[in-house]
Amino acid sequence: MCGGGSGGILVVDDDDPEAPPPFKQVVVGICAMDKKSKSKPRKEILTRLQELEFICTVIFPEEVILKEPVEKWPLSD
DSSP states (O other): OOOOBBTTTOOEEEEEEOOOOOOBBBEEEEEHHHHHHHHHHHHHHHHHHTSTEEEEEEEHHHHHHHSGGGGOOOOOO
C-alpha cells in the first residue's frame, strides 16, 4: 500500500529548514488480469514509476476484479 498515511498527503515538519516541500502522492491503480499486470513490459513500466517519489502504484488483485463490486476495489487517483 502507498505511504504518506494521511490520504496521500505527505506531512512535513515546518520547523525543519531542510525538509522538502509537501506534495500530494498520486495513487495509480492498475486494473488488469494477472497475465497483463505481471508481463515483462508492464513490470518495466511499474519499476520506472516506483522510482518517482510522488507516484504510488497499486495492482488490483485478479480475484478483486472478477468477484468484488467496484465499490470495494482499492482506492486510486
